[in-house]
Amino acid sequence: FKVTSNSVMNSFFIPRLGSQIYAMAGMQTQLHLIANEAGTYDGISASYSGPGFSGMKFKAIATPDRATFDQWVAKAKQSANAMDSMETFDKLAAPSEYNKVEYFSNVKPDLFKDVVNKFMSHGKSMDMTQPEGEHAAHEGMEGMDMSHAETAH
Numbered sequence: 289f290k291v292t293s294n295s296v297m298n299s300f301f302i303p304r305l306g307s308q309i310y311a312m313a314g315m316q317t318q319l320h321l322i323a324n325e326a327g328t329y330d331g332i333s334a335s336y337s338g339p340g341f342s343g344m345k346f347k348a349i350a351t352p353d354r355a356t357f358d359q360w361v362a363k364a365k366q367s368a369n370a371m372d373s374m375e376t377f378d379k380l381a382a383p384s385e386y387n388k389v390e391y392f393s394n395v396k397p398d399l400f401k402d403v404v405n406k407f408m409s410h411g412k413s414m415d416m417t418q419p420e421g422e423h424a425a426h427e428g429m430e431g432m433d434m435s436h437a438e439t440a441h
Contacts, residue, residue, distance in 0.1 A: 291319055292317070293312050294403055295337075296337045298333050298337050299311070300333070302321065302348050303330065304329045304330070316400075323350030327349075328347050328349050329347070339383070369390055371392040371395045372396050377399060377403065
């Protein structure tokens with residue numbers, strides 16, 4: 289799955305699934321997790337990020353089969369909550385502590401992309417899942433006169 293941050297740098301970590309990844313504003317990182325057994329796994333925010341940090345914990349559920357996963361999705365889609373706008377997202381993202389789990393029946397198309405892009409100038413996000421060389425053109429430097437730039441040797 290893909291990970292980003294809406295504010296400070298953070299770390300997404302599920303110790304028993306053996307992987308940790310950083311989440312940073314304006315960037316997208318990707319994490320692949322495999323649970324060898326069905327179960328509920330403890331997850332944490334592994335980087336200090338301010339008040340409420342100690343309560344930034346969650347449960348990751350690995351279902352035993354696709355049918356059980358589909359049942360979980362169907363239940364989530366019955367929620368009265370909808371993440372249908374940036375305003376709704378901003379309310380959820382406002383600083384808070386020790387919140388209960390919430391489910392959303394639907395999510396605004398491209399919401400993840402909108403969150404990443406709101407931190408980037410000219411709508412260009414840094415996708416850390418892209419192959420090397422994707423940012424070689426150094427977009428955003430056009431029009432800058434570097435003829436008088438000094439270099440250290």
